[in-house]
Amino acid sequence: MATFISVPLKKSSEVDLVKPLSKFVTATYPAAEEQADYIRSVEELNKLRKSALGRPLDKHESSLEILLRYYDQLCAVEPKFPFSENQLCLTFTWKDAFDKGSLFGGSVKLALASLGYEKTCVLFNGAALASQIASEQNLDSDEGLKVAAKYYQLASGAFGHIKDTVLSALNREPTMDISPETVGTLSLIMLAQAQEVFFLKATSDKMKDAIIAKLANQTADFYGDAFKQCQYKENLPKYFYFQEVLPVLAAKHCIMQANAELHQSLLAKQKKRFGEEIARLQHATELVKTVASRYDEYVSVKDLSDKISRALTAAKKDNDFIYHDRVPEVKDLEHIGKAALVKATTITPPLSAKFTDLFEKMVPMAVQQSMSVYSQRKAETVNRLVGTMREATNLCNGVLASLNLPAALEDLSGDSIPQSIVEKARAIVQQGGLLSIEQLIRDLPELLTRNREILEESLKMLGDEESTDSELRSKFSQRWNRTPSGDLYKPLRAEGGNFRSVLDKAVQADQVVRERYNTHCEMIALLCKPEAELTAAIPSANPVKTLQGSEVVSVLRSQLAQLEEVKKEREGLEVEIKGVAFDMSSSFLTALAQDGAINEEALSMSQLDQSYGSYSQRVQASLRSQEELLGKVQASHQEFSKLKQSNSEANDREEVLKKLASAHDSYVEITSNLREGTKFYNDLTEILLKFQNKCSDIVFARKTERDELLKDLQQSIAREPSAPSFNVPAYQTNPAPTAADPTPAPRTVFVSTAGARTPPPGVARAKSNPGL
DSSP states (O other), X not given: OOOOOOOXXXXXXXXXXXXXXXXXXXXXXXXHHHHHHHHHHHHHHHHHHHHHHSSOOXXXXXHHHHHHHHHHHHHHHGGGSXXXXXXXXXXXXXXXXXXXXXXXXXXXXXXXXXXXXXXXXXXXXXXXXXXXXXXXXXXXXXXXXXXXXXXXXXXXXXXXXXHHHHHHXXXXXXOGGGSHHHHHHHHHHHHHHHHHHHHHHHHHTTOOHHHHHHHHHHXXXXXXXXXXXXXXXXXXXXHHHHSSHHHHHHHHHHHHHHHHHHHHXXXXXXXXXXXXXXXXXXXXXXXXXXXXXXXXXXXXXXXXXXXXXXXXXHHHHHIIIIIOOOOOXXXXXXXXXXXXXXXXXXXXXXXXXXXXXXXXXXXXXXXXXXXXXXXXXXHHHHXXXXXXXXXXXXXXXXXXXXXXXXXXXXXXXXXXXXXXXXXXXXXXXXXXXXXXXXXXXXXXXXXXXXXXXXXXXXXXXXXXXXXXXXXXXXXXXXXXXXXXXXXXXXXXXXXXXXXXXXXXXXXXXXXXXXXXXXXXXXXXXXXXXXHHHHHHHSOOOOOOGGGTTOHHHHHHHHHHHHHHHHHHHHHHHHHHHHHOOOOOXXXXXXXXXXXXXXXXXXXXXXXXXXXXXXXXXXXXXXXXXXXXXXXXHHHHHHHHHHHSOOOHHXXXXXXHHHHHHHHXXXXXXXXXXXXXXXXXXXXXXXXXXXXXXXXXXXXXXXXXXXXXXXXXXXXXXXXXXXXXXXXXXXXXXXXXXXXXXXXXXXXXXXXXXXXXXXOOHHHHTGGGOTTO
């Protein structure tokens, strides 16, 4: 009787995990030691896949352990890499487990760029191998019964898990073997077989008949549910109809009902209900006769039939001669209870006892994305504070330059160069003067052109592949059943559009810097000349030495010194602000572990406020201090101007000194802007190269997928008839009869709700089974 159903494994095509995953690791983790560790882990993952899927697996627990370990690793790695069609694109190809193909074409297979698909198929193989291991056990031993029950329940849970998750994992129609209907039916079959193992264990242990009867009745129920699931599902694989599955389910339903009646009859005999005993044994006899007549080629019931027959003969004899108890109708018998001792195993990774996460140190993508957004928020906060201070410093320098300070205080002789102008000229020369700034200006267009070329080449790759995809979609229509490239590339095109916008804004900013340089280049050139030439270029004026001991001059010098102190403090504050560091990854990891999600905005804003709140207050205090001092300087300067002797020569001299001071400030700012622009373009080049690699990877993956799909379509088209069917005249195919042959008896055809199928002989009669 012990015929158990096992499930064949799916077969997968080889996939190179090393190249794409290593590429992502190299681009994402620049630290050499960290990068090397992760690349080694990628190589281990590739080896694990080959061990789990790249060779035939023995029906042994060690093989199942490898499969489950690979499944666990897929679950662990899923949140740490951006697996998707438009990011890290890995295409997995799997064949239908139940479709064996034909002479002229391969078996049904599906290729998807989805890690969820890979996980589903690996879990299917885990369930299938568990069913095979369970079916190989020696059920005459306690250990064999224990192992079989364990793995049937594991298989049931795995198939049930696939049923609940496959559609969301694939986002498209799966192959028939992993469709919800198929795996749902397999889950029921495995649960029924697990319950049968418990029945066998109870029988072996000679437990009470009442318990055994309930176990058998529950087993019959499970088999009945599985049979009905097969009977009324039109889209199940042919495997269920032509590989002994359906007849075995029907037979076992009857057999377990017969066992339930047999043990319930023994209970009735103990309670001296001899009529009930005979009625139950008669019903059991009918059930085993049904099995023997319809399913004898699949299941043997000779031992059970003999046992029931002997019990019925003895019961009738005793009742006829001794008890004379009335034998009730089967329909009047009390229903036998049920006892379910099995439960589908809950699929919660890790399933392997030996699992160790190869990427344990790698943070999940959710944390990486949150860290990226946090870094942007932090950069915006730092830039805002630093930018505010720099604007204030530029404003201060502009006001002082317009007042010709501090040069006006140093120029009381009227004919020598003020010391501040000398220092400004020396600083410009030390920084490279005009040559340095002009070289920076010449470099910018080259850097811009390089970035534009990388961006346009990347977008052209996408456009070319999209055009090819559209042509093939137009040619093959609905047969071209993959995600349209236009839909898939929308995020990449949006990203490319953002880069283009950034470059356009950068060009405008570069133009502003050039215009400012053109405005001040004459005075900057003057500051670069030797001191004698600089002195000659500045108009002389009548001396105003009488002001040298003036109180207003002392006050102005004191106020200017205070302003310089404010600017120095601001420089130190800028260094402090840029040096603030806080590792948010631990906060994000904690939030992900506790809540299953990360509220990045709330966590980031809280930390930024805590880290930069005090700096923001110090920046505002610095601005207020500067505003107050500038007001005092302007008032003092008015008094100073009144005391100075006013004439045209003095005015001309003061105007030149103002321009020289302003030229120095502009030189410093323009140089800073140009260096920042150079750094911006170089940094953008690295980002655009990563974008180009991303585009190249997805286009390559789409091309591989396209070639695979074209190959499948060509095989499919080759299998189609080349011409419409036509009727051949009867005289060409049917020779004249030589003798009257007997007419064959009609065969019953099994009909499902979706249409007719012709299953094995036993299945055709299953619907007339009294137990079903």
